[in-house]
Amino acid sequence: xxxxxxxxxxxxxxxxxxxxxxxxxxxxxxxxxxxxxxxxxxxxxxxxxxxxxxxxxxxxxxxxxxxxxxxxxxxxxxxxxxxxxxxxxxxxxxxxxxxxxxxxxxxxxxxxxxxxxxxxxxxxxxxxxxxxxxxxxxxxxxxxxxxxxxxxxxxxxxxxxxxxxxxxxxxxxx
Amino acid sequence: xxxxxxxxxxxxxxxxxxxxxxxxxxxxxxxxxxxxxxxxxxxxxxxxxxxxxxxxxxxxxxxxxxxxxxxxxxxxxxxxxxxxxxxxxxxxxxxxxxxxxxxxxxxxxxxxxxxxxxxxxxxxxxxxxxxxxxxxxxxxxxxxxxxxxxxxxxxxxxxxxxxxxxxxxxxxxx
Numbered sequence: 001x002x003x004x005x006x007x008x009x010x011x012x013x014x015x016x017x018x019x020x021x022x023x024x025x026x027x028x029x030x031x032x033x034x035x036x037x038x039x040x041x042x043x044x045x046x047x048x049x050x051x052x053x054x055x056x057x058x059x060x061x062x063x064x065x066x067x068x069x070x071x072x073x074x075x076x077x078x079x080x081x082x083x084x085x086x087x088x089x090x091x092x093x094x095x096x097x098x099x100x101x102x103x104x105x106x107x108x109x110x111x112x113x114x115x116x117x118x119x120x121x122x123x124x125x126x127x128x129x130x131x132x133x134x135x136x137x138x139x140x141x142x143x144x145x146x147x148x149x150x151x152x153x154x155x156x157x158x159x160x161x162x163x164x165x166x167x168x169x170x171x172x173x174x
Numbered sequence: 175x176x177x178x179x180x181x182x183x184x185x186x187x188x189x190x191x192x193x194x195x196x197x198x199x200x201x202x203x204x205x206x207x208x209x210x211x212x213x214x215x216x217x218x219x220x221x222x223x224x225x226x227x228x229x230x231x232x233x234x235x236x237x238x239x240x241x242x243x244x245x246x247x248x249x250x251x252x253x254x255x256x257x258x259x260x261x262x263x264x265x266x267x268x269x270x271x272x273x274x275x276x277x278x279x280x281x282x283x284x285x286x287x288x289x290x291x292x293x294x295x296x297x298x299x300x301x302x303x304x305x306x307x308x309x310x311x312x313x314x315x316x317x318x319x320x321x322x323x324x325x326x327x328x329x330x331x332x333x334x335x336x337x338x339x340x341x342x343x344x345x346x347x348x
Contacts, residue, residue, distance in 0.1 A: 028182055145330035
């Protein structure tokens with residue numbers, strides 16, 4: 001049962017870089033540099049955010065759980081690091097970087113050969129408190145999908161005016 | 175300007191089949207046959223819906239505008255046709271079918287060599303009334319993206335319980 005869950009997570013995690021690559025690479029910048037309004041992110045920003053997660057969030061937190069258990073809280077995650085790290089990098093470069101980091105992290109995850117009982121290992125989130133390794137893996141997976149929702153929504157809303165009366169049938173525009 | 179708009183639409187329309195293929199092909203059925211609750215669609219259902227759109231919605235309506243203008247309203251679109259047409263077909267078969275239909279439709283669209291002034295051509299939607307060819311193309315594009323939002327959201331919500339306390343940080347779960 002546990003390894004079935006792990007396999008399901010990895011089946012999604014392994015394909016996110018290719019999905020974003022297929023959706024975004026070589027698109028006109030009108031699509032990749034648009035936002036949902038002031039203070040919101042572009043698809044380009046989202047890819048940078050996913051890169052920072054690979055570097056500092058998911059696997060580092062998993063390692064903390066395995067090494068320290070709940071005794072050592074995770075380091076806080078910087079949700080805005082991409083605004084410091086991405087400037088000057090092209091979107092294709094970011095997509096390549098995300099793809100490599102994810103591949104390395106999944107190789108590391110597989111090498112851990114996690115056993116069912118380890119999924120119940122406890123950790124401490126700096127804001128949310130007690131969490132499990134299983135919840136961390138589920139969140140890594142759902143977080144990918146949530147940002148794919150976001151990227152597609154940012155792009156769809158770019159045509160809110162363009163679709164004219166059809167906006168009524170497209171709930172994503174609201 | 176007009177051809178820029180057309181190019182932008184096609185840049186998205188041309189990659190949607192590959193994006194969905196990358197996201198969904200060979201995923202465990204737990205991901206592709208899940209819904210957001212009673213009466214809602216699976217990712218499998220969405221692909222069937224997109225197929226029906228290629229057959230009866232977008233290019234047929236565009237042809238009606240070019241041939242008849244606003245005089246002939248579009249035929250109503252059956253949003254539920256996939257529940258009649260998809261059963262018995264595998265998801266990979268549906269992904270292949272969508273990809274072929276889209277490729278053929280975009281070849282047909284390019285062959286029309288639409289001129290800027292043609293984007294203002296008028297049509298009549300059976301429920302929404304007067305629309306333009308430009309709005310139809312924008313809606314075809316936004317509709318792809320809206321269903322990519324939907325597929326990713328269906329999948330993310332599958333882990334609503336699994337993510338535990340992290341649900342608070344994932345607005346997609348609400």
